[in-house]
Amino acid sequence: MSIDGKLHFNQRIQLITLSHDGIITTTDNNLFSWKKGSSIYDAHPFFEILRGFLLDDENTITEYSFPCIHLEENNLERICDVTIKLDLSEIIIMLFDYTQKYNELNQIAQQKNESILKSRELELKNEYLVEKENFKNNFIANINHEIRTPLTGIMGFIEVLEKTKLSFEQEELVRIIKRESKHLGALIEDMVDISKIEAGQLNIIHERFKFHDLIKGFKETYTKIAEKKGIEFEMYVDPNIQESLISDKTRLHQILNNILNNAFKFTDEGKVSFTIAKNYQRTNKLSINFKISDTGVGIPEKSIPKVFERFTRLQNDQRRSGTGLGLAIVKSLVEALQGDIKVTSIVNEGTTFSINLPFQFDILKTATPKPKKKKKFKLPTSDQKFKVLLVDDEEVNQYLVMKILINHGSFYVDVAMNGEQAIKYVEKRFYDVILMDIKMTVMDGYKTTHIIRNHYGDKEIADVPIIGFTAKATEAERDKCLKAGMDDFIGKPFEQDDLLNKIAKHLQKKTAQ
């Protein structure tokens, strides 16, 4: 409808006639001002299609329709449906301008396609982030392995060094190296915990344990630390709390130890108090509140929301070491145990951490398994030295284990650089025990163990005690070692006594058979 109120049906249509050589013979110029007498091929490249139709002698089609063709003239674009009629005498072109209709459709299509593309983009971004996260977690797991190996060497040699005759100054230096190495070890543990939390691989193991014994352990440890620092340590434990509870004992210990450790770290005078009180109890469930307060440096109000963030170290004090991961881990652990944690603090007056954690207990009294004490084994009596085959490709580990065993005086040690070499050795000589590293080049510990166990009829070879020796100190790794046919497992870093004890245990077992 035009402004004069009359219908102009032809207003959005242009009619053009052409001769067979493409020259415009008539045009109403309703849409485009292509001149009569000019070539249609110069008007717009769309019309080039006509050449094909006209050149094709076998073509019997006389009418063609092309919807939604973008045609431009002098920077003005119209979206038209085009009909071409081929006649013997002339060619008729009809242009129907549907610009408005198509533009409306265009908006809908734009929205629809954009949303599909956007969601795909988000999917891709998500995939990328997951990939990145996995890479990071794998990296942390691998770097953990790589750091643990040399650290085992360092810790082991410190122990060896400690047992030698040292001057006062040397003793002090060894003490510092030991302290720093332990700190590095703790940092690795923190990193592994964080990567496990992020990967959703943090397993909570509910077990029955003696709650009051665990708390007593804290009392003993931190009373000594308090005495050393010259501060007070107060502790109150609600006597109504059951003797035995069910929760993840290891993670509970980690949470409380971390907070207590922080409290002592940041308190130079005054006291640290540790209160444990029952919140409520229903059937076999109870909630316990753990409150750890100190009179330390405190946390500025604006920094309180950040305390549970990763790599947050509020006090820029080099005397107080820390990775800035501890509280982030604590929070994640508390959440994994379905609890909550709060912090209140006043600068120069002190800080209080309050943790609520749920527990379960047995309504009927059941005997709580006594914690296993490490059993001490003695080497069987022998007038000959025990023959040990150490299979390890790390020079530092070889040297460390050799040093420990040779210093002990009861062992004769052969060293194989890898599994293949180990096989050659066991074929030549009988061993009393084999210490088998897992991750080795050429042939790993699992495969080597499998061959020793399955390829020899001679029991002296096939039944030799094998102790897995790995830098991955995980339960899964332990199971893998046992599945592969090993008798035992020792994680790196290890203590001299643990290594000797394990060897003694299996030598005793072998002698008894």
Place this chain on the structure above:
Amino acid sequence: MKLSKKVVLLGHFGVGKTSLFRRFIDDAFSEDYKVTLGVQIKKKVITLPSGIELSMVIWDTEGHQEIENTRKSYLLGSHAFVYVFDLTRSDTYENLNDDIAYLKSNYPNVIIRIIGNKLDKVNEKEIKKQLKENATPYDCLTSAKTNKNVSDFFIELAEELTK
């Protein structure tokens, strides 16, 4: 000698057909995605080393997930089809083999070329490995954004169209 050949760009929506079209014709690129409705047609005249002056009339068609949905009239009188897929979206080349088979059977005399576009967004080595593993055919990997391989592709096609 002067020749005019019709080349149709086909493929899913958002794979970069219009970007390749604009890059080749106007040497321009925009990050903004603008849907193509129907078809846009532009011409580029190339003088080949043989002296032939070729008018490449390129039809940039609207994207469809299924090639059968492309309007038949757009494909009439074509000399070449360029099937474009997006290297970052596997769904744009999942049915590629079927689409190519459809084109070959319905348009046996038309040259068919396949382009994987948006090379700037992926690792070339990785994507080539992936395409090989999935048995995804392609003639050229391009980036309309960085202009990688775009002109070379169309010039090679032009040579082929004049053979």
